[in-house]
Amino acid sequence: MIPSTPFLCYITDESLPMVEIARQALEGGALMIQLRNKTASGEQLYRWAEEIQALCRLHQALFIVNDRVDIAIASGADGVHLGQQDLPAPAARKLLGPDKLLGVSVSSSDEAAAAERNGADYVGFGHIFPTGSKQKHTAPIGPEAIAAVRTATDLPVVAIGGITPQNAFLTLESGASGIAVIAAISRSGSPRKAARSLVDLLEHHH
Amino acid sequence: MLRQIALLPPSLPCLMIIREKHLDAATLLDLCVTVKSRAAGTGAKILVNERADIAAAAALDGVHLQESSCPADKLRSLKGAMLTGKSTHSPDSAMRAVDEGVDYLVFGPVFDTPSKRRFGSPQGTEKLHVVCRTVPVPVFAIGGISPENAALCRSAGAHGIAAISLFNDTSKFPELLKTLEYILVR
Numbered sequence: 001m002i003p004s005t006p007f008l009c010y011i012t013d014e015s016l017p018m019v020e021i022a023r024q025a026l027e028g029g030a031l032m033i034q035l036r037n038k039t040a041s042g043e044q045l046y047r048w049a050e051e052i053q054a055l056c057r058l059h060q061a062l063f064i065v066n067d068r069v070d071i072a073i074a075s076g077a078d079g080v081h082l083g084q085q086d087l088p089a090p091a092a093r094k095l096l097g098p099d100k101l102l103g104v105s106v107s108s109s110d111e112a113a114a115a116e117r118n119g120a121d122y123v124g125f126g127h128i129f130p131t132g133s134k135q136k137h138t139a140p141i142g143p144e145a146i147a148a149v150r151t152a153t154d155l156p157v158v159a160i161g162g163i164t165p166q167n168a169f170l171t172l173e174s175g176a177s178g179i180a181v182i183a184a185i186s187r188s189g190s191p192r193k194a195a196r197s198l199v200d201l202l203e204h205h206h
Numbered sequence: 207m208l209r210q211i212a213l214l215p216p217s218l219p220c221l222m223i224i225r226e227k228h229l230d231a232a233t234l235l236d237l238c239v240t241v242k243s244r245a246a247g248t249g250a251k252i253l254v255n256e257r258a259d260i261a262a263a264a265a266l267d268g269v270h271l272q273e274s275s276c277p278a279d280k281l282r283s284l285k286g287a288m289l290t291g292k293s294t295h296s297p298d299s300a301m302r303a304v305d306e307g308v309d310y311l312v313f314g315p316v317f318d319t320p321s322k323r324r325f326g327s328p329q330g331t332e333k334l335h336v337v338c339r340t341v342p343v344p345v346f347a348i349g350g351i352s353p354e355n356a357a358l359c360r361s362a363g364a365h366g367i368a369a370i371s372l373f374n375d376t377s378k379f380p381e382l383l384k385t386l387e388y389i390l391v392r
Binding site for chain 1: 262
């Protein structure tokens, strides 16, 4: 289910209009959308999930919900992405069943190996470069760390954190299976063009 | 919360809703598992606010939803044998919740209370009566409930009462429960 060639994942943030930016990311070639919003109500998340899920189907992209396994199941999402402070992966896997995708955010080889043992299908690994999208208390780990984490797990490694069209190739050269971005799309003048330039780069590299 | 559970008499039928909005999901799951195990041997059913996934993962008795939560009918596949309840703040909202298939309702604020002013002016016992008469599920009155007015809620058709700050003083908790049990269960 995870694309076999390097792919782009767009993670939503508080930027609005939520659905419109996701639509443009898909039109630009993103193959995975992760619905992430830590402040919205359950009902609002569910409504967004329904709309973005439909768009993902249209574009044959994967739809993933961050943290909220309940919203993922309610909306028929393709999977869930969990941070280290979210539901533990084994509990989420039990609720999701064997077929849904489970992604886990990791920041070390140990966490990546644990995620694999706990039933994850891919790991989000970062933050690779300096980023302003999330409050971080640690220094960026740099693209070279991707090669190290790949020796600790067989799972696809999706690089995240401060990725731009200028530096994305560094993550691919270190073995990233995909890249996940927030601001590079949501804060750009044209989310569609921003997504397209990242996808061009991924395809070119491949 | 754990002190309150330790003071629950074994026979008292009640729902305890864990509402800790500031906790991350991992911490909330741990808390739910602890509360559920401590409540063993009491008459309390343990529910968690908002998160059906955490309720299911912790094998709780149910999930309690808000008007702003994911619609209850969309959570059916997660729900299994769990109870699903919903807080409602108007008769219309109560009817919608029933259409979504909830097992019980919390309705209010019935009386004026500082913590519930954001949900508008008090609904009063008349609207409580309308809701209790109309819906086919148990209704719990909330908002400014005291031992003095609990009987009014009961007369209006409420199955029970719900409160937060009323139960905060654990030194008076056992006596308060006896009083409420007398008013509600007699």
